[in-house]
Amino acid sequence: MTDLLEARDICFAYPSVRVLKDVSMTVRANECHVIIGPNGAGKTTLFKVLSGETLPQSGTVRYSGEDVTRLDAWKRVHRGIGRTFQVARLFSEQTVLNNVILALECRENIKGTSLGRWWRLNPARELVDEAMSRLAEYGLDRRAQDSAKNLSHGDKKRLELLLTLSLHPKLIMLDEPTAGMAPDDRRAVVAMVNRLREEEGLTLLLTEHDMEVVFGLATRLTVLSQGKVIASGEPEEVRRDPVVHEIYFGKGRHHA
Template sequence: MNSNAAILQARGVFKNYGDIRVLHDVALEVAPGTTHAVIGPNGAGKTTLFKVLSGELFATAGTVHFEGRDVSRVPGHARVRRGMGRTFQVARVFGENTVLDNMAVAIESREAAKGSHPLRSLSVSRSSALLEECRSILAQVGLGGRLHERAGVLAYGERKRLELAMTLALKPRMLLLDEPMAGMSPGDRIAAVELLRRISLELSMSILLTEHDMSVVFALADRVTVLNYGKVIASGSPEEVKASPLVREVYLGH
């Protein structure tokens, strides 16, 4: 892929649910190594766009390219194998298993997808290399001291961090984060912003996120796209978006 080309590109994306048009001619580009936020009022189409970009849904019309390849009809699990990592509004972890087991499953799933070995059961003893990788990633997200606790007893913000760690274990080249701060306390939100900023810088990770908290958006995003009634009404730097009279009118307030 050309280093200057968009890592993720959507062109002319429409999405209909029956007779209801949710997305209308949406275009979006995420440059490599940048953080791109999609914002807009409730019902603007953010979640539907996110699902189309991640492969959970297919567009009614239009194209999605990832690293220069057309993935418009590639399902989500296959996009993950190609280098997309995704988290959800509600953290998806295995609550009855330990933090370490959650991480091990993610790493073993990655290796199984490559054909390195079949996915093993949780009862199988782990290799020292796998355990070291688990510990390293968990330390990166601030969970290095929680390895043997059940994921279900973690605080909500910690479960979100565990989900992010499991996503990072897949070694994605791009993160897609759907409302990553949803349900977090103010303190957890501040910590999560710092964590994502560090991941972006240290790993040169491309990030696409949807988020309602504008303080989070303007703290993290290099570029912002604004949706309203399924259409892009603005796209640019945070400063350009904040200065847009139309965006202030429909979303940010005067």
């Protein structure tokens, strides 16, 4: 498999704390790579560096062979990197339907086939139909006219994922996609992520705490602890690593 995304020797610090210390990792095409590690390890910060929300002080990020370390976040979205957030980011004052229409309009803009600036007053019929059928796929069609801010936590996460997928990313980064979900919803996320990878050929990079979820979908794992990569490899290999065992799986500890 070829490398789609590569982080090399990434260092990032806030004024009072060094968060990422020479972090290197690769995401291969069509894998589901999961980053695990205790709270505060630097997982979300690494996501910010990879997606362009934040610049590292040193190190490089390459995507599809191109150095994107200093490329604006929105240009990375155009290149095919989609991401969701630990706390869902939606257009919360807009209806659920308008959220999807906005995402589809962004996709048309990216493709260079924008449907015109007045779409929001009068969105094209095809766009509304497509939005409704995407909502139906995610079981959200009945909520189409509700304000996004009134959705349940699980539905917000689902809608955010739908919006991200609407842009047809090649790589999708999910920061704690199952956080705060009930076990059934978690299993649904595992099934969906596996389907996206196996049937739609997507590449996924996740952070996740729930070990049942991790071992249900990861093809490779990277373990971060205090801003350093302490292990990387196939799930079983990482599980057997004595250092990982000690700090992460050992003593029945739970890192929520």
